[in-house]
Amino acid sequence: MIRTILLLLLSVNLVFAQEFTSVVRGSVKDADTGLPLAQATVQLDDQGNVTDEAGHFRFEGVKVGRHILTISFVGYQTLVIQEILLESGKENVQEVRLSAAGRQLQEATVSGSRPPAFNSVQAITVEQTLRYAATYLDPARVATSFAGVAAANDQANGLVVRGNSPNSMQWRLEGVEIVNPNHLSNAGTFSDRPTSTGGGVNILSTQLMGTSYFMSGPFPAQYGNAMAAILDMSLRKGNNEKSEFTAQAGLIGLDIAAEGPLSKRNKGSYLVNYRYSFTGLLGAMGVNFGGEDIRFQDLSWNVSIPTKGNGNFTFFGLGGVSSNDFKADADSLQWENDKDAYNIKYKNKMGALGVTLTQPIGTRGTYHAAFAISGLHTTRLATPLYQQWQPYGDIEGSSRLTNNKISGNTSYAHRMNPNHRLTLGTFLLFQEAERPTLTNQSLHVWTVQPYVNWGWKISESLSVEVGLHSMISKVRSDRADMHASVEPRLALRWQSSADTRWSFSYGIHSQLQSADLYTAYYGVSDNYKNFQLAPSKGHYFTLGYQRNFSNASMLKIEAYLQNQYDIAVGTDLERTYSAVNLVEQIPNIYYENKGKARNYGIEVTYQKLLTNQFYLLATGSLYKATYATAAGLWSGTRFDGRHTLSLTGGKEIKSGARGIWGFNAKILWIGGFKERPIDEEYSRKLNYTIESSDSYSVKLRDYFRPDLRIYWKKSHRSYNRTLALDLQNVSGTQNEAYHRYDAFQKKVVVQKQLGLIPVLSYRWEF
Known part of the structure; x- marks a missing residue:
């Protein structure tokens, strides 16, 4: 009996001591043309890797936590992404854009996408929003x-x-x-x-x-x-390799999100989210805020389908x-x-397809x-x-x-030469x-x-x-x-x-x-x-x-x-x-x-x-x-x-x-x-x-x-x-x-x- 208890305690300790891992992967492309950059050097902390012919890179078995990703390629500016948070149950997918190199500026970068070259531009990442x-x-x-x-x-x-x-x-x-x-x-x-x-x-x-x-x-x-x-x-594109889910509950609302590959044969993906306001649930139960019944709900999605020649179509x-x-x-x-003397009804409907x-x-x-x-x-x-x-x-x-x-909006971008x-x-x-x-x-x-x-x-x-x-x-x-x-x-x-x-x-x-x-x-x-x-x-x-x-x-x-x-x-x-x-x-x-x-x-x-x-x-x-x-x-x-x-x-x-x-x-x-x-x-x-x-x-x-x-x-x-x-x-x-x-x-x-x-x-x- 004592031996069994000791074995159980040892098993529990091993489980809690185990460091869970996940995957960091993504693609590296030219910022101007969107063409993939093969053989680009990608470094995650002290691990090194290079991109394949399609510009993809992958790190398996990465410990959960904060990491730094560095991407470099001959003739392009080195990009350092400082704020990467890897959590279990979720792969971290980066879409990196490198711009042609001038004199190297040691730049603190928060995003893998290249912003416009003009002044007064700020990137807003999902990680910051959370x-x-x-x-x-x-x-x-x-x-x-x-x-x-x-x-x-x-x-x-x-x-x-x-x-x-x-x-x-x-x-x-x-x-x-x-x-x-x-x-x-x-x-x-x-x-x-x-x-x-x-x-x-x-x-x-x-x-x-x-x-x-x-x-x-x-x-x-x-x-x-x-x-x-x-x-x-x-x-963002949904995960095109595995299905992932997110559920969130709070005063803002109840969110349910799902993403994953469209099929096993192609590299397409889907991403969909539905949200219903928590205040709406309370309103259904007769609870209001200052006499106001506030409700909202929304549905959003993004479907990505790759095309021939490294192209991409989204709906x-x-x-x-x-x-x-x-x-x-x-x-x-x-x-x-005076507002207390009135019945006021306000309704708002918005939609977009693209x-x-x-x-x-x-x-x-x-x-x-x-x-x-x-x-x-x-x-x-x-x-x-x-x-x-x-x-x-x-x-x-x-x-x-x-x-x-x-x-x-229709446009054509052409890189005539590195300059x-x-x-x-x-x-x-x-x-x-x-x-x-x-x-x-x-x-x-x-x-x-x-x-x-x-x-x-x-x-x-x-x-x-x-x-x-x-x-x-x-x-x-x-x-x-x-x-x-x-x-x-x-x-x-x-x-x-x-x-x-x-x-x-x-x-x-x-x-x-x-x-x-x-x-x-x-x-x-x-x-x-x-x-x-x-x-x-x-x-x-x-x-x-x-x-x-x-x-x-x-x-x-x-x-x-x-x-x-x-x-x-x-x-x-x-x-x-x-x-x-x-x-x-x-x-x-x-x-x-x-x-x-x-x-x-x-x-x-x-x-x-x-x-x-x-x-x-x-x-x-x-x-x-x-x-x-x-x-x-x-x-x-x-x-x-x-x-x-x-x-x-x-x-x-x-x-x-x-x-x-x-x-x-x-x-x-x-x-x-x-x-x-x-x-x-x-x-x-x-x-x-x-x-x-x-x-x-x-x-x-x-x-x-x-x-x-x-x-x-x-x-x-x-x-x-x-x-x-x-x-x-x-x-x-x-x-x-x-x-x-x-x-x-x-x-x-x-x-x-x-x-x-x-x-x-x-x-x-x-």
């Missing part, structure tokens, strides 16, 4: 850790970038423009109406995400129709529905504000095409519980917004939108955006990229108005030493007006529309300095100037508006392209990647955002907060051979945005908010918020799991969102942003 505090698994919220980026409101992921309105940002998926890909696009807004670029939760699940790029300008030639920023999201899609139902309390004695094709041509060229159809439909209906209670015009009423986009590469292509966009007004008018806009980009390595230390982007647009087919712009792009990089880089970028950028602005009416006739508006434009300059250090860290400083012109501004003699201040509220007046805006500032970033179980990202900016009306009067914009400061960091502690404890923190200190003063006496007479001036002269208090994320990872023989606790606004700071007149309280009140929110989640991968 590790950073208070991201809600949303790449847009990761971007709030970057210099010069701030969330417009805690409840949503709409971003204010370098003092620009969130409306100036563009969402892309697989290289093509799509509609707002977020649930609850009204989240955090003053009027409870939908926005064009933000929402409460991203519809695309992190389970499908590859490396995304966040750009704040100037943009490379292949990017257009954006004035502030572009979030270019990419989808992807996503769709989501969300709702916010607020029911008035029948007992008016329980009312605290295909891509990448096909090498010869030994130096690659053809790429992408096509997507996306649509967004929102409805809002607010009715008073009792007909005699109709105090607040901004609450009551109905609204509906429909926005559809058909977009495509020259050429890319040319065309981007097509057709947009159809409807915002019911007195005349029930629809909007139809199409654009053609040809572009060309030439990269030239002048010497071992100096390189240049010269591009030309053009946008030809037309609003409504029955009008003769057609607008065209020629937009040069330029990027210079000088590596003064192995660890120091200087850079300069310039570009002219333009962007169509928002659909709401085009359909804003100033009369009852169908002719009284703003279809005559041309796109807004701007000159963008950025000067950068980067110093890399030996401990996988770097310091980056960027100074920028944005001179914007042809801004849509109101010409009403009593009240003047500028589109640079608008988010979801669109004044129904006549607009002309007579406005200007000027944003300038300096940004500092210090980043240490996760090495020796510690990482740090410290960013700060000082900036000024101003605009001019049609009369030429200059003043600060609504988003002129003057400064941003973000501190994101974390420490991992090993727990045995297979466990990791992670402690992550994030601190935000942002200058308060501005708003127009409220005429309280006049508002009391009319029973809704009346502003006394168009000038944004009232500054909100500075925004301060600390976040905390603690996780415990553990690898088992055939699976791994992660238990995490996120504490958003752990200090419970009462940050100001905006002021408004409350008709129930008969006074001006301040609307607060979110307080302490704990989010507990459990993730299981096998």
